[in-house]
Amino acid sequence: MSERYSTPKFRLRVVFGPGEMIGPGKAELLENISRTGSIAAAGREMGMSYKRAWQLVETMNDMFREPVVLSTRGGASGGGATLTETGQQVLAAYRSFETEARSAAGGQIARLQGMLRRRGNAK
Structure with missing residues (x-):
């Protein structure tokens, strides 16, 4: 009996230059904010x-022509970010690029997954 593999993780990072990139972590941070x-x-x-978290926000704010996050200072009235x-x-x-890339790469990912060595109690 062969062990089934989990769905492969597809992680896409767009690198614009040294220290300037966006990937799943920054996208998740933006969604959470x-x-x-x-x-x-x-x-x-x-x-x-x-x-x-602040360092990543500052990096993104510096990367783009306009800030991606605006924040207000905390204190008695509390701060916030949008x-x-x-x-x-x-x-x-x-997210759109990620969806399109995942769809386009699906066949090749399946092809690679089909070439994986069997794990577990496979005979």
């Missing part, structure tokens, strides 16, 4: 430190 209204909460949901229109467009473009 949009949903939670907080950079800290978005990072926590991903097991990411507050500092790291995706800008540019941020929404960046996220939508990345």
Whole structure:
């Protein structure tokens, strides 16, 4: 009896230049910021430190002509963060590209998966 393989993970990263890229982690961070209204909460949901989440937001804000996230300082009234229109467009473009690439690569991924060595108690 052969062990079945799980569905392969498809991870797409677009590299624009040194230190300038967007991939599944930054896209998830943007989605979480949009949903939670907080950079800290978005990072926590991903097991990411507050500092790291802020660094990624700053990197993305510096990468694009317009900021992708706007934030307000915390304090007694609390802070917050929102995706800008540019941020929404960046996220939508990345997710669309990811969907199209996954669809286009499906046959080749299946081909590669078919060539994998059997694991477990296969005879």
